[in-house]
Amino acid sequence: MSGEEGNKSELEWPMDRVRQTFIDYFAKKYDHTVWPSSPCVPHDDPTLLFANAGMNQYKPLFLGTCDPNVPMSGLKRAVNSQKCIRAGGKHNDLDDVGKDVYHHTFFEMLGNWSFGDYFKKEAIEMAWKCLTEEFGIDPERLYASYFAGDESSPCDEESRAIWLQFLPENRVLPFGKEDNFWEMGATGPCGPCIEIHYDRIGNRDASKLVNADLPDVIEIWNNVFIQFNREADGSIRPLPARHIDTGMGFERLVSILQGVSSNYDTDIFQPLFVAIQQATGCSESYSGKIGTEDGPLFRDMAYRVIADHIRTLCFAIADGAVPSNDGRGYVLRRVLRRAVRYGRQNLNAKQLGFFSTLVPTVVELYKNSFPELGEKQEMVTAIIAEEEASFSRTLDKGLLKFSDMADKVPKGQPFSGADAHFLYSSMGFPVDLTELMAEERGLALDRKGFEDKMQHEKDLSIKAHEEKLKAGSDGKDMRLVAEQTAYLVNSLHLENTDDSFKYQWDVPLNDCKVKALFIGRGETPDGMGFLDTVSTESGTVGIILDKTAFYAEAGGQIYDTGVIQSENASMTVNAVLAYGQFVLHLGALTHGSFQVGDSLSCQVDYQRRNPIASNHTMTHVLNFALKHVLEDSHANATIDQKGSSVDSSRLRFDFSFPKPLS
Template identity: 50%
Template sequence: DLPVNVSGIEQARLYATYFGGGDGLPADTEARDLWKKYMPESRILPFDKKDNFWEMGEVGPCGPCTEIHYDRIGGRDAAYLVNMDDPDVLEIWNLVFMQFNRLADGSLRPLPDKHVDTGMGFERVTSVLQGKRSNYDTDVFAPLFAKIQEVCKAPDYRGRVGDEDDDKVDTAYRVLADHARTLTYAITDGARPSNEGRGYVLRRVLRRAVRYGQQILGADPGFFSKIVPTVAECYGHAFPELHEKMGFVVEVVLDEELAFNKTLARGLRVFNRIADGVKAAGGSQVSGADAFRLYDELGFPVDLTEIMAEEKKLTVDKAGFEAEMEAAKERSREARKKNKSTSVSLNMEAEQTRYLEDHGVAPTDDSSKYNWDSTPTATVKAVYTPKGFVDGDKVGPDEEAVGIVLDKTSFYGESGGQVYDTGVLRVTGDSSGAGGGAEEACVFEVDNTQVFGAYVLHIGTVKSGAIGTGDVVKCVVDLERRGFVAPNHTMTHALNFALRAVLGGEIDQKGSSVEEEKLRFDFNHGRGLTPEEID
């Protein structure tokens, strides 16, 4: 209804796709039959897992999908061009039926709750409505392109792609516009360029943009931060936080940009020497060792090195780079071995928490975790192992990892950056859990405590005896260890207060780690602290 009756897109140009089956799953005939109400069967096309089964990664929620495709040309049968990467037949809408969970072994399990995840391609639909062959030719990008031309003193954008864009000028326009938006939104939402995780993704994005602007468009150092405010001008009416945090975003981008400039010129010289040497030797590939040197010593992400190599008609030994990277990580792991955690790991997903709900297991009452000397008596409601829940039988020392769900507990499950409690659960022969003179029927050593949904899972191993559902236990937290954790927790709050007092109210906590030996406090700030601020 929205694309046809509201937006006015010509229905005869639309095609629908659905999951045609595979991976042990039947075809999604329900979606197919629904589409028959709106278009002829010749425009309803089945595709396999590659095109019509959406997955977020190797594990996690997933499901079949159905898509809407649009033919820019019209007046023809374009069914054979759907899902063929033809620029004139493009997907504009996708509906994913989230109904499975992909496990680590590759198998699929039905999700306890199923959803429809829908997404419309805003820029693609805009190009359709404005009659443009490229998203970049629409008015969505016009203000950004104008700002790029002004700041970089670049020639006009002409919309060239591929071999036509032989000087890469138009490619640079597109890279700068896309990357300016990415960084502005991400930093506004609290992410920061760094050397790890999502932060490193942002750092790679920024460095790629800086290199295109300076090397291709001839921009001056510091140019990229001047483009960022235009993002807020374009989208701030829908996302007012872009205006609110623009000063901070510009500061972060400028600091990152200037830091990269310190190594950019040298890195380009080193790369050019490497590339010239490869060509002089009759080769066609930059070695993994050289690519890793550019990454490790000069801050050049490997994808940036690949782009520069491609411009010189060379490739990069990506496998060799990954081997060098893994060797460096192994050296780092060896250096950290002394601090390596020995705790047992065991996870519960939605399937397991639903199992507990369906079997009448009430949420764990963990209110006594706040009472320092509390050693409550509790009842075992479920026993969980890597093989699944144990029904009826008891488990003993032969199980390498066991999870115990109790009706109540004094153990603190890891959350909010604070490390979990450890200790023991004691099962006594008198079925009261009181201990005392009664012989202990089981000693369960708790190495890890995690919260999954409404349930606290005590993870560890049986040291003696056996434990099973219905057993009464005494919860004994290792209070000596907790005595080192608690003051570190308190000091994260003190540190938060001190940072705000010295650096200002814009400081936000972005994470923390509270352990018995140390604490870590993560916060946002656009620059390094001065010695005076630290003092």
């Protein structure tokens, strides 16, 4: 930007205006459909913890698998601002947040898309005019990079030629696959991309600083040209339909237009810093310092972490995620506990529950663009408050315990992995939080020691489970592990067990074919444990049938028992377990023998199943009743089922609720 443009006030380009200007530019000038952001918690893509890019929801269009009956199938051009979270999984910025002035776990991705419509020339021209004309950014500060080509993919000469219409040759730069080639996976859609970079300082040749990971020369916009398909042999072939996928960091663009050198100095974060100071009672306001300049208390780092993390939690919880002990829920728990620790220890927050008081500020900041935050505000606040209170009960003790442990670390030695495991298991400290605190004390963490301790605990749990299984199976290992299931599929060519008959009652299921007979891992010369014939002398055996009426243990409900028999043999079924697509019936023959290929009859003990089914039904009734009583009396507070256990004599229903029950 020019000197005059560099002094733009926040009032001239507030965050809401920046976002709306981008969307209107593509919608009104280039006939793009304004498509809503998908939730940042994917409900239909098991490969993702969180939505981490604008293109996630458009995968079916890129892959050609979109249902023709859904509205998205008709899209040709689209524009939006996508809610994204990068914390956990392949894309993880959690550990870097706070240490610099540009990393975030939550961010918005501005994007425009073409699905088999316009391509490189139009996309580059649209991007150039958007930045230089619509936003008035100084073209002298812009640089473009393109794919230089390699042994498997050609140089993107087309993009280079287009860019030379807008920029001089010394600002159109070639880079390799890591920076300028996009692939969806090892095989599938792929293509070169161009990146637009911005020099915050200006009046210089910054070409050598592009992609140097410096805060003064930053990438602001990526345009991916999806034009090839990567084959299994590594070669590429042209796609029948070519697509455009672009993404521009909203927070970075706002910082440029507001004339500041840090995303955290914009009106996206400044109101949050004010709210954080009020909530914690910290004597010093945010000043933007990093590293050693931030002093021994790292106050500004704490401000950045808390401001970033409260946004992440608000959006994730509003979109359906809940802090828990696994998956994305555990990522959120880690995020929350990091923020609370910074507030209590670095900003000396006195108020119990300071973190949840920041929710209204986030809602106010985003009310115009993401109204779902306001609609879920009470629920979001309640869940954060409950998590914060739970962690606060052990936080102070944990901090004292950590300090005591750290003081005893010999000079030159890392913080003990075993001690980190104790803080994790007894105090609820995620290991990355302990690692961060150790780093602040100048200590490394023995990560391997921590992982070894975790594995040891896991091994003990597995061993206990194995001993439990062996106790009822003559001491034999009757589990079907990956080696056995692979053998069933690849060597015996077995198909899935059809267990749909478990929903039938009070009638035997006849003509069930024996597909495999199992006597235990390591019980045969090849170690697999499969035989063609079993008898009363075989002890505990496992039978896999082509179909079954028995219910396998699942979802907290215990398995069926009963009898499997033929005209000349019978087996008492003591347990039924599911291993992937196979149902294994465990028991001992009372007389006769079974052979692979025999036709058997399944006779479930329905008298035993009756109370189990009743108790299973009661868990649903209890869930409904709890929702009716508790949710109706507490607006925006929801019951979250954590688990259940059902057998013939009892039931257990585990749930969480962010409000007192009485």
